[in-house]
Amino acid sequence: MSDTFSPAKPAETLPFGETVTSVEHWTDQLFSFRVTRPNSLRFRSGEFVMIGLPGDTGKPILRAYSIAAPIWDEELEFYSIKVPDGPLTSRLQNIQIGDQVIVRPKPTGTLVLDALLPGKRLFLIATGTGIAPFASIIRDPDTYAAYDEIILAHTCRTNAELSYGYQLRKRTLADPLVGEDAANKLKHYATTTREASVHEGRITDLMRDGTFYADLGIGPLGTEDRVMICGSMALNQDVKDICAAAGLDEGSNSRPGQFVVEKAFVGEELV
Ligand code: A2P
Secondary structure, eight states: OOSSOOOOOOGGGSTTEEEEEEEEEEETTEEEEEEEOOTTOOOOTTOEEEEEEEOTTSSEEEEEEEOOSOTTOSEEEEEEEOOTTOTTHHHHTTOOTTOEEEEEEEEEOSOSGGGBOOOSEEEEEEEGGGGHHHHHHTTOHHHHHHOSEEEEEEEESSHHHHHHHHHHHHHHHTOTTTHHHHHHHEEEEEEESSSOOSSBSOHHHHHHTSHHHHHHTOOOOOTTOEEEEEEOHHHHHHHHHHHHHTTOOBOOSSSOBSEEEEEOOOSOOOO
């Protein structure tokens, strides 16, 4: 495992190579970047693709990343943590504009509107980089057509880790396509667990004790609501339990339901 970045091969020799157009470091552990979009790539908001870099042995190192750009964007965006010893992110965090990143144009995933039955409110519950698929969903006009209210909840340890979400809200409100809908229908609720902030505590605790709903001035989760969950295994399980307690059933692409869940692809697990 190397800490030094070996530049990717040029586009013409790198299969599925896309060019980095911007990189932003949010904290020493979080960064986002944008790449050119493969011509053949069509995706549904909330889906993920395999992206990566060429490995030393010639075999690419690929990991699943949710697409954090809207479906209509000319570029793709990804939001990632930096794992110091991670085979991919230890190198990916050093990418620069003009470098090449492998993007396999085969999107998939369950955090899609199609996997949910029609409903009134859509709750998007994320921790950490789990907000990435929702960056796509909240900039899709179909989301606003399908729901009266969209509530994006984001829990991180610190305020700095919430920055990407705050900027996402700003970008969404300023968006010519969905900005007006978002101003009317989108609520952003950000909480921290290890630092003081406007809303403190794990989203799960704030849902269970009612603080979340009271803060937003909305009614508690019910069977008319739909939920998308994206975070760690533990968060996913806890929110699933909350959904089940509210009488909601899990959905999938083949059998739409009342909530859907996907692990945030933040680690360096082999997939
Ligand atoms: P906490 O600080 O109480 O562990 P991480 O940085 O470990 O990936 O976690 C991201 C955020 O998700 C943290 O704020 C963390 O809170 C929170 N979190 C972790 N597990 C759960 C869970 N089971 N339910 C709700 N929030 C969780």
